[in-house]
Amino acid sequence: MKRQCIKIPKKKGESARRVLLDFEILDNSLKIGSDETFLYLPLSREPLSHELADLPAEAELAEFDFEAQEKKPTPGDLLGFNPAYELIGDIALLEDQDLDSQKASRIAEALLLTQPNIKTVVKALSPVIGEFRVREFEVIAGEPRTETVHREYGCRYKVDLSKAYFTPRLSTERSRILSWVKEGDTVVDMFAGVGPYSILLAKSNKPSKVVAIDKNPDAVHYLKENISLNSAKNIEAIEGDAREEAERFAGTAAHVIMNLPHNAYEFLDSAVLLTKPAGIIHYYGITPEDDLFESSVELIRKAAEKAGRKIEILERRVVRSYAPHQYNICIEARII
Numbered sequence: 428m429k430r431q432c433i434k435i436p437k438k439k440g441e442s443a444r445r446v447l448l449d450f451e452i453l454d455n456s457l458k459i460g461s462d463e464t465f466l467y468l469p470l471s472r473e474p475l476s477h478e479l480a481d482l483p484a485e486a487e488l489a490e491f492d493f494e495a496q497e498k499k500p501t502p503g504d505l506l507g508f509n510p511a512y513e514l515i516g517d518i519a520l521l522e523d524q525d526l527d528s529q530k531a532s533r534i535a536e537a538l539l540l541t542q543p544n545i546k547t548v549v550k551a552l553s554p555v556i557g558e559f560r561v562r563e564f565e566v567i568a569g570e571p572r573t574e575t576v577h578r579e580y581g582c583r584y585k586v587d588l589s590k591a592y593f594t595p596r597l598s599t600e601r602s603r604i605l606s607w608v609k610e611g612d613t614v615v616d617m618f619a620g621v622g623p624y625s626i627l628l629a630k631s632n633k634p635s636k637v638v639a640i641d642k643n644p645d646a647v648h649y650l651k652e653n654i655s656l657n658s659a660k661n662i663e664a665i666e667g668d669a670r671e672e673a674e675r676f677a678g679t680a681a682h683v684i685m686n687l688p689h690n691a692y693e694f695l696d697s698a699v700l701l702t703k704p705a706g707i708i709h710y711y712g713i714t715p716e717d718d719l720f721e722s723s724v725e726l727i728r729k730a731a732e733k734a735g736r737k738i739e740i741l742e743r744r745v746v747r748s749y750a751p752h753q754y755n756i757c758i759e760a761r762i763i
């Protein structure tokens with residue numbers, strides 16, 4: 428099957444393969460291709476510019492007709508059904524809190540047997556709750572821990588899932604926000620968690636400064652560790668309440684990221700305060716299907732009007748389905 432790939436002279440093939448593995452963009456379901464001079468390394472997605480920059484200079488994007496790898500047994504082959512799980516670093520998370528312990532153990536065993544990248548299987552004991560948006564877990568099998576390192580777009584995020592929020596499900600969303608940011612912009616990430624938006628943005632070298640705020644001391648502990656793990660520059664990690672910190676950075680932000688979907692509306696005054704003229708708020712919400720955007724747009728408009736400003740809605744989109752008839756949405760609003 429024809430696929431996009433990295434074409435590289437054979438003598439540089441191994442170093443290119445390692446870079447692609449590191450960024451998790453080598454498609455392992457396909458056999459690496461070759462001819463007399465070149466290797467063809469299949470890609471699982473379009474590489475970002477900083478990922479391409481890390482490849483040997485001789486690397487180029489190309490197309491190649493690949494053969495599929497021989498099929499290894501899957502968890503579904505052992506179980507007779509495909510188990511639902513989320514992979515965060517080397518931890519597989521079974522999200523169904525109603526899963527009985529016998530079935531959970533069978534799934535865990537099948538995952539550990541067939542997926543060498545999984546070292547621990549945990550089951551969620553609660554939904555994401557509280558001000559810090561964390562959940563409780565039970566380790567079902569494997570190494571007894573809830574800390575892991577997750578790789579995303581060439582960045583590494585260390586996180587203890589029982590202490591700070593993290594989900595890989597927003598990875599596409601994070602790269603979408605990256606596409607909004609321009610050279611020299613100041614970005615304020617009001618609810619930064621362990622840093623997946625802030626660090627990706629800082630690593631792109633586009634913003635002149637990223638201010639990453641979180642109230643959860645554990646999240647900020649990992650945020651700081653992740654800043655050094657990724658050698659991210661021009662980023663300031665702040666443990667504090669976004670509302671209070673907004674005073675300090677008033678009028679500076681070209682972009683304000685509000686990734687606290689259940690409560691972001693309570694912080695709109697602060698987000699407006701943060702924006703410089705024509706700055707953009709990236710507002711996340713959880714909304715019902717019969718009012719996906721209208722009420723949220725009104726809340727943004729009211730917060731802007733209170734500050735004597737106007738809004739222009741640039742984009743609105745459904746990020747993902749959240750619960751029956753409820754959606755995680757994002758609105759991009761320019762504050763004029």
Ligand SMILES: C[S@@+](CC[C@H](N)C(=O)[O-])C[C@H]1O[C@@H](n2cnc3c(N)ncnc32)[C@H](O)[C@@H]1O
Binds near residue numbers: 558618
């Ligand atoms: C849904 S999580 C998002 C984290 C991160 N943006 C991500 O994508 O992984 C929301 C974060 O907001 C933080 N938070 C909640 N209230 C806050 C406040 N008043 N000020 C700053 N951070 C807050 C929580 O601790 C949590 O880490």
